[in-house]
Structure formats: structure tokens, C-alpha cells
Amino acid sequence: RRVPTGEQERSTGDEVSAIGAAFDAMTQRIEAQTAREQQQASDHREMMAGVAHDLRTPLTALHGHLEALAGRGLAESGQRERVLAAALAQSDKVRLLSQQLFELAALQSTDQVLHRERFRLDELVTDAVQKFDLGDGPPPVTLHGAPPGPLEFEGDLHLIERALSNLIDNAMRHAAGAAPVRVSLRREGGLAEVLVEDAGPGLSAELLSRLEQGASLRDPPLRRTSGGIGGLGLAIAQRVAALHGGSLRPLPSVLGGTRLCLALPLTN
Secondary structure, eight states: OOOOHHHHHHHHHHHHHHHHHHHHHHHHHHHHHHHHHHHHHHHHHHHHHHHHHHHHHHHHHHHHHHHHHHSSOOOSHHHHHHHHHHHHHHHHHHHHHHHHHHHHHHHTOTTOOOOEEEEEHHHHHHHHHHTTOOSSSSOSEEEOSOOOOOOEEEEEHHHHHHHHHHHHHHHHHHTTTSSOEEEEEEEETTEEEEEEEOOSSOOOHHHHHHHHHTOOSTTTTEEOTTSSEEOHHHHHHHHHHHHTTOEEEEEOOTTSSOEEEEEEEOOO
16 A cells, blocks of 8 residues: 555654664764773783883892892802892792782683582691791791581682682781781581681772672772782682682681681582
């Protein structure tokens, strides 16, 4: 049949409106994607600037120590040993930062595959604590609280061990000279919770806020007031927990410092 002129005009108008709406929606998607890409590029530049800052200081110091060792101004063997020890300490800082950056990049890969196996989580926690007891004096890390008994866990043993070591090492470095770091393990329903507590000055406000909200510690990167990037060790632990379906969150501390809970889901 013949379509009346008014109907035809309304139909044409509807089509134009639909095309206009589709074009507007496409424009908004392109603008949003462009904004995300620009933000990612900005975060990447910020990360690289932070890494460069963190590497520059120990590398400069290391170079100076090596120059001193290569020169002839260090006649005494004791003096040479002190300079060598300082050079090794700076080299260890570079090694640790490089290792953490490599591990975090690998963990953030979309094709990360967990090497799952069944193991005793309570034994792993005990081993992780004992690994830090190297001297003859009081241990810097202690097991605290009643043991929960055998806890069977299925996951990537290497990654869980790395997360625990990072949490303990981070607590020791930020609470140096304070009370020993306390590590405990408990079972809460279907979760195994590893608690790491120190008597240090506590976390920065931004880092604490992100942990409480479950937000990423690496996207965007955390900036220290002194320059450089911070929270690499905690970011690795957070990512390991997420890969296992768990979380890393802060809890109130009776020691007045930092108390972090690495929560991991148990399987039957």
C-alpha cells in the first residue's frame, strides 16, 4: 500500500535519530577508550620515572664504592672491607628491586598459570618464619597464637611462599629495631588467614586506603613523598592472593603498627 507522507516522514526521522544515537554512543566509547589509553600511558611513564629514581641512588652509590675500591686510597684492609660491604649492600638493593619488578610484571600477565599442588600451609608458614632466624640473638620474627593444626591447601606453593616472605620482609624493614614481627595462622570458616604484624610506624594513608578498598597497589603506581615508587612487595602479595581467589587487607594492630591479613580460600 502507499505510505502516507506523514508516516513516511516520521519513519525517516526515527531512522535518523537512531543513526544519530548510535553515532553518539560510538563517539563516547572511542573517547572513553582514548582516555583509558592516555591514563595507562601516563601510569606507565610514572612507573618508569619511579623505577629510574629508585635505581639511580643505589647505582650511583655502588659506582662510587667501586671507584674507591679500584683506586689506591684504601690502604687499610679494614677500610676496603667496609667499602666492599657498602657496595654489596647497594648491589643487593638493585637486585631486590629488579627481582620485584620482574615478578610483578609476570604476575600481572593475563596468561599467568598457577602451578597448583596440594601442601600443608601451616608447615609453609613455619618454614617462612624460620627462614628469617639467622642470628644468635632474639629472633626478628616469631610465630604467635595457637596453631590451627594441619591446614591442607591447594595452590602455587612458590607464589604463596613468595607472598609470605614479602610480607615478613616488608614488616622487618619498616619496623627495624622495634618488637619482633609476629606471624600467626588461623582458620576462619572456609578461609586460611595468615596475619603479619609489626610495631613500626604504620602504612601510608594512600596505601592503607587502597588495601581497605581492595584496590590495586600498582594501578596507578604508588608514589613515595621522597620520590620513587613504593609498595612493590605488598603489590606482589596482593596479586598472589587475588590469583588464588583471596585478598590482602589491613586489620587493627595491638602493637600500634601494621597488621596485614593474607586470606586464602581452602578447598575440601
